[in-house]
Amino acid sequence: MSDAPLLVVDGITRRYPGVVANDHVSFDVGRAEIHALLGENGAGKSTLVKIIYGLVQPDEGRMLLEGTPYAPAEPREARAAGIAMVFQHFSLFEALSVAENIALGMEDPPPMNALATRIREVSAAYGLPLDPMRLVGELSAGERQRVEIIRCLLQEPRLLIMDEPTSVLTPQEVEILFRTLRRLREEGRSILYISHKLEEIRALCDRATILRLGKVVASCDPRACSARELAEMMVGSSFTQPERTQRPFGDVVLEVKDLDLPAGSPFGTSLRNVSFKVRAGEILGIGGVAGNGQEELLAALSGERTTAAGAVRLDKEAIGRLPPNPRRARGLLSAPEERLGHAAAPDMTLTENAMMTGAVRRHLVERGFLRWQAARRFAEEIVQRFDVRTAGVEHVARSLSGGNLQKFVIGREILQAPRALVVNQPTWGVDAAAAAAIRQALIDLAEKGVAVVVISQDLDELLEISDSFAALNAGRLSEPRPTEGLGIDEIGLLMGGVHGAAPASRNGAGQEETV
Amino acid sequence: MVTLEKRPEPSEPWRWLAPLLAVALTLVAGGVMFALLGKDPVAAIRMIFWDPLFNETFAAYARPQLLVKAAPLILIALGLSFGFRANIWNIGAEGQYIMGALAAAGVALALYPLDAWWLFPLMIVAGALGGFLWAMIPAFLRTRFGTNEILVSLMLVYVAEAFQAAMALGPMRNPEGHGFPGSRNLQDYPAAHNAELVAGTGMHWGVVTAFLAVVIGYIALNRHLFGFQVRLTGQAPRAARFAGVDADRLVVICLGISGALAGLAGMFEISGPSGQVSIDFNIGYGFTAIIVAFLGRLHPIGILLAGLLMALSYIGGELAQFGLGVPAAAIKALQGMLLFFLLGVDVFTNYRLRWKPGRAG
Ligand SMILES: Nc1ncnc2c1ncn2[C@@H]1O[C@H](COP(=O)(O)OP(=O)(O)O)[C@@H](O)[C@H]1O
Numbered sequence: 082m083s084d085a086p087l088l089v090v091d092g093i094t095r096r097y098p099g100v101v102a103n104d105h106v107s108f109d110v111g112r113a114e115i116h117a118l119l120g121e122n123g124a125g126k127s128t129l130v131k132i133i134y135g136l137v138q139p140d141e142g143r144m145l146l147e148g149t150p151y152a153p154a155e156p157r158e159a160r161a162a163g164i165a166m167v168f169q170h171f172s173l174f175e176a177l178s179v180a181e182n183i184a185l186g187m188e189d190p191p192p193m194n195a196l197a198t199r200i201r202e203v204s205a206a207y208g209l210p211l212d213p214m215r216l217v218g219e220l221s222a223g224e225r226q227r228v229e230i231i232r233c234l235l236q237e238p239r240l241l242i243m244d245e246p247t248s249v250l251t252p253q254e255v256e257i258l259f260r261t262l263r264r265l266r267e268e269g270r271s272i273l274y275i276s277h278k279l280e281e282i283r284a285l286c287d288r289a290t291i292l293r294l295g296k297v298v299a300s301c302d303p304r305a306c307s308a309r310e311l312a313e314m315m316v317g318s319s320f321t322q323p324e325r326t327q328r329p330f331g332d333v334v335l336e337v338k339d340l341d342l343p344a345g346s347p348f349g350t351s352l353r354n355v356s357f358k359v360r361a362g363e364i365l366g367i368g369g370v371a372g373n374g375q376e377e378l379l380a381a382l383s384g385e386r387t388t389a390a391g392a393v394r395l396d397k398e399a400i401g402r403l404p405p406n407p408r409r410a411r412g413l414l415s416a417p418e419e420r421l422g423h424a425a426a427p428d429m430t431l432t433e434n435a436m437m438t439g440a441v442r443r444h445l446v447e448r449g450f451l452r453w454q455a456a457r458r459f460a461e462e463i464v465q466r467f468d469v470r471t472a473g474v475e476h477v478a479r480s481l482s483g484g485n486l487q488k489f490v491i492g493r494e495i496l497q498a499p500r501a502l503v504v505n506q507p508t509w510g511v512d513a514a515a516a517a518a519i520r521q522a523l524i525d526l527a528e529k530g531v532a533v534v535v536i537s538q539d540l541d542e543l544l545e546i547s548d549s550f551a552a553l554n555a556g557r558l559s560e561p562r563p564t565e566g567l568g569i570d571e572i573g574l575l576m577g578g579v580h581g582a583a584p585a586s587r588n589g590a591g592q593e594e595t596v
Numbered sequence: 597m598v599t600l601e602k603r604p605e606p607s608e609p610w611r612w613l614a615p616l617l618a619v620a621l622t623l624v625a626g627g628v629m630f631a632l633l634g635k636d637p638v639a640a641i642r643m644i645f646w647d648p649l650f651n652e653t654f655a656a657y658a659r660p661q662l663l664v665k666a667a668p669l670i671l672i673a674l675g676l677s678f679g680f681r682a683n684i685w686n687i688g689a690e691g692q693y694i695m696g697a698l699a700a701a702g703v704a705l706a707l708y709p710l711d712a713w714w715l716f717p718l719m720i721v722a723g724a725l726g727g728f729l730w731a732m733i734p735a736f737l738r739t740r741f742g743t744n745e746i747l748v749s750l751m752l753v754y755v756a757e758a759f760q761a762a763m764a765l766g767p768m769r770n771p772e773g774h775g776f777p778g779s780r781n782l783q784d785y786p787a788a789h790n791a792e793l794v795a796g797t798g799m800h801w802g803v804v805t806a807f808l809a810v811v812i813g814y815i816a817l818n819r820h821l822f823g824f825q826v827r828l829t830g831q832a833p834r835a836a837r838f839a840g841v842d843a844d845r846l847v848v849i850c851l852g853i854s855g856a857l858a859g860l861a862g863m864f865e866i867s868g869p870s871g872q873v874s875i876d877f878n879i880g881y882g883f884t885a886i887i888v889a890f891l892g893r894l895h896p897i898g899i900l901l902a903g904l905l906m907a908l909s910y911i912g913g914e915l916a917q918f919g920l921g922v923p924a925a926a927i928k929a930l931q932g933m934l935l936f937f938l939l940g941v942d943v944f945t946n947y948r949l950r951w952k953p954g955r956a957g
């Protein structure tokens with residue numbers, strides 16, 4: 082075998098209205114190499130791999146696969162050339178079995194029995210436990226991803242592309258995935274791996290190409306750089322990591338007691354007997370893989386769904402029956418996970434989005450009439466205080482990048498001076514600098530004596546900022562414990578992600594990155 | 597290859613250009629259609645869109661008709677627009693229109709021959725209430741049992757029509773009518789008559805109400821919490837729930853408003869231009885108003901213009917029917933084209949064309 086790289090990308094450019102998603106990008110992927118593609122949100126990583134996979138056509142530039150020109154007009158050609166891809170968003174039918182889903186993606190699928198046997202073989206060979214006969218709707222996120230990976234492996238690819246594969250996995254599931262990827266490398270296959278998680282990249286990858294605003298800005302050996310250095314290359318400037326502080330806690334502000342709530346959607350999770358207390362100045366981190374009741378918990382706290390009166394208490398007052406705005410009036414604020422469509426209205430301006438939740442506490446409505454001037458000033462205040470990058474508050478929410486919209490959404494609640502704040506996945510799909518800013522803002526809020534609940538599947542984040550930790554698994558919450566001295570293995574077990582045992586099904590739709 | 601690409605933000609110029617372009621395209625396509633029918637396209641178009649307003653022979657009759665026909669369309673469409681924005685689909689305005697007319701006429705006929713200033717205001721209240729209550733049936737069924745308001749409201753149109761026929765033949769029949777179906781003519785009942793306010797203009801209380809409703813609708817949509825909740829619910833229902841909008845309450849209010857305004861339109865019609873409860877005095881304003889609402893892009897000012905344009909096409913259409921022998925179906929097709937082109941051109945507000953070399957992904 083020659084030493085020539087497997088894939089050469091040469092001067093690839095792709096423009097979208099208003100942005101150059103890829104600007105003369107050149108790099109190569111070697112044989113038997115795990116190659117990381119790193120960059121902030123919107124840096125152009127997904128666009129680049131879609132070009133390699135034939136989903137998007139470049140405006141300029143060329144590619145070479147094993148030295149010969151390669152220009153796939155559609156994914157089928159890419160697959161024929163030995164390139165497979167696992168997407169950021171799964172494209173599976175929940176009502177069909179694993180084998181049926183895989184057959185749907187094949188050009189001429191073998192008989193179902195033969196296919197099931199092949200799936201079992203591959204899953205055994207690569208240590209990816211998966212029963213071909215189960216319904217996809219019953220699978221955890223990690224298992225769904227295995228379906229996608231096995232679908233790819235059945236094609237015996239030379240290059241496997243993975244776009245942010247670990248964002249939905251438990252630590253144990255990540256371990257299994259990494260073992261599989263390393264085995265693939267040993268077999269001489271190459272992997273192009275996209276992730277935000279720098280520690281992961283350092284543990285797994287042989288080389289990293291770093292994109293910023295569509296351009297390649299650096300290339301390095303990630304094992305030889307610190308996570309911090311990598312992050313600064315991505316952002317292009319240095320930024321301060323949030324710092325946790327020791328602070329005294331006050332009285333209990335938010336108390337949830339024996340909260341039961343049926344699932345909100347067919348593939349959602351019911352909450353059972355959830356109890357916790359948060360004191361003034363305390364940050365409670367609630368870990369767990371999304372789909373284990375996180376959305377339901379947020380809805381029960383925001384007031385979108387009501388419960389027994391005493392199940393939720395704010396400053397001792399039973400508020401479980403109150404709808405969202407009376408809760409806001411009392412100081413319980415929240416920010417849901419899904420930015421576009423839930424926390425914010427995509428086609429409304431930032432001013433209108435400020436009006437959306439700020440009306441009560443910021444007095445933006447006077448006897449039923451809207452005070453647009455005041456709403457506009459509030460929106461401008463959020464933009465300015467939280468460094469939201471936008472051309473102005475008259476632009477619609479969906480025109481903002483994910484990280485900037487998230488800063489806006491969190492800032493909108495923080496600037497309303499809450500008594501207690503509940504956030505779900507505050508930094509999901511947000512770039513490193515914005516994530517650091519959001520975490521710092523949450524810590525600052527706790528410093529002021531606010532009770533904060535952070536629901537997140539990013540364990541590093543929870544370990545970084547939370548004072549106590551509990552895991553939400555299959556709708557049940559573990560006993561909160563002080564975060565100090567808690568090991569990652571212990572947390573993994575609390576989260577219930579022990580391999581093979583599906584903790585709970587999840588609804589893929591709730592989790593999509595919508596940037 | 598040409599592909600559509602979503603714009604990062606809706607285009608402001610297109611928002612205004614789209615209706616104008618749609619009208620232009622309708623004129624062209626309509627002209628082609630008339631030519632294929634063997635009519636002179638220019639003459640047909642002129643007779644439909646120009647003569648009712650500016651031809652000396654026709655304008656004297658047609659201009660007042662414009663207001664008379666546009667007022668109910670505007671009133672009903674405006675009421676519907678709030679619900680449509682919030683994804684609450686009242687398709688049965690025609691039924692609410694009938695029930696409003698019957699309620700108002702019922703009050704007047706029951707008190708016949710009353711001569712009191714308060715009869716007309718009382719009829720207005722009765723008309724609004726009749727339409728409102730009829731709309732509460734789909735509202736109740738939807739919020740209580742999750743039924744589809746499209747089907748329920750539509751079905752209730754046929755119930756209302758049957759009820760109207762029964763009234764015209766039964767309790768409301770004119771006792772001095774020599775056994776003919778139909779009620780007394782309210783035009784001959786001074787206290788109940790919705791007469792022209794200024795002779796020869798077509799201006800009556802319904803027209804005043806429609807203009808007033810446009811102004812109030814505009815304020816409600818842009819400056820009031822209600823309008824904000826409606827827009828939020830339509831654009832992002834989950835965000836609306838998060839913002840504290842009570843979805844059921846909104847269903848009741850939106851259906852209630854559209855029902856009451858449709859009922860009002862029915863009241864002004866039965867007490868004025870139509871005059872008499874007959875087995876089929878309704879002529880489809882409730883359905884045409886749906887087109888007007890969309891043609892006016894659910895915006896109060898747009899609806900005002902769309903209502904006038906639609907009324908013009910009706911009046912001009914009738915002229916062309918008599919004057920040039922253009923078939924009635926061709927006039928309907930013309931109106932359909934207008935909506936078709938508007939919705940089609942509308943795509944460019946949110947999307948743009950992109951020229952792509954090679955194959956699409
Ligand atoms: N289909 C599209 N239409 C318009 N803009 C797009 C499209 N896809 C991506 N972009 C833009 O291209 C840039 C790069 O996006 P993407 O490749 O998804 O970045 P990443 O995966 O690194 O977060 C972003 O600014 C994004 O808004």
Ligand SMILES: [Mg+2]
Nearest residue numbers: 126127128169
């Ligand atoms: Mg991406």
